[in-house]
Amino acid sequence: MKMICIGAGSMAESMIHGWINKRILKPEDIGVTNRSDMERLEFLKDEYGVRILCEQRTELRHAEFVLLAMKPKDVASALEGIRKKIGPQTIVVSVVAGVSIATIQKHIGDLPVARAMPNTSAQVGKSATGVAWSKGVTPNQQHTLRNLLSSIGNVTVVEESQLDAVTGVAGSGPAYLYLFAEAMVDAAKANGLSEDDAKKLVRQTFAGAADMIQQEDFGLLRKRVTSPSGTTAAGIEVLESGGFRELVTGCVTAASNRSKELGKEFE
Incomplete structure (x- = not known):
């Protein structure tokens, strides 16, 4: 499975919709999970054909990307739940407002982490997205990630310190x-x-x-x-x-x- 979405709110749905609509990802390449709302997961499965992760979340081991798309208050528990299940090749992509790369790595180790701030116009392929990444994200991974985000709109690479401004302008x-x-x-x-x-x-x-x-x-x-x-x-x-x-x-x-x-x- 290429993409695992941890969190299933409006931002995750907009991105899923955009990727499938643009044929960047196939529905079966996307897995979704959240803290407790099974009704929401069933909706995404029925609406887009994506897969609901198994309780053990073994699919995480082979994921190319893990998308963090929950509320900031839920990040710590979510990271603890996936920390030992993520493979070393996985790129963690966070669209959670305000939570830094260093903080994410404090919970999951020195994995490649990117922070992106898209907006819900991703649904129609017109998101304005800012992105920053950790030093561990290789040039090849940066290229792959930019292509993925570019498929749902325009991408601007910024310093992580500028992402709060991106949130205020483009995210909101x-x-x-x-x-x-x-x-x-x-x-x-x-x-x-x-x-x-x-x-x-x-x-x-x-x-x-x-x-x-x-x-x-x-x-x-x-x-x-x-x-x-x-x-x-x-x-x-x-x-x-x-x-x-x-x-x-x-x-x-x-x-x-x-x-x-x-x-x-x-x-």
Whole structure:
């Protein structure tokens, strides 16, 4: 079995969905387990065709990757449960916010460990993922891991110290955009549009803007849309006067700081 997922929440599911959809991994190459939620494991088995690990977890010995995808508070018990079962060739990949490579290795020994921070857009192959790895991850393993993560989106290699910022920007980022989309729909309804029409317009606006920012500088795109004394300028003025940029900075900083706190709580 190539991939063992320890933890079966939304992030693990998004990555599994992306890998299978992109045909990077076959369903039978993926094993899943969690602390106690058998109903969730059965759902993933029925939905994607993945395998539920046996109680003894003997499959861990031959896994190419072990994905840690549980809550930070569950990491210690999870690592203790797999420490003696992982083979020396296995790469441990953690998507747990805040928990350091050194802390993981303290529990499982000097195995190659990578920390990655994807987001749930992995489900559609569009994750923005930051990754850092321990010194024990060989160039060949780095290449393999980058290919695996690139199959579900774009990958940026960063220093481990920068992963908390990646969490604040990219890991949590989709939720900020979804909230903004909700607010735009509410505003459209307040100005006379039906909910269905508002959602249709907002979805296409986001989709078009997402394509545009792949091609040009963000600031130039904004200026091009914002004619002096025009409608867009009136809207932008409200955002700027309301401290929009400061709110975004505070939002990202709060998420980044919480990632750091979670790591300290575990340690």
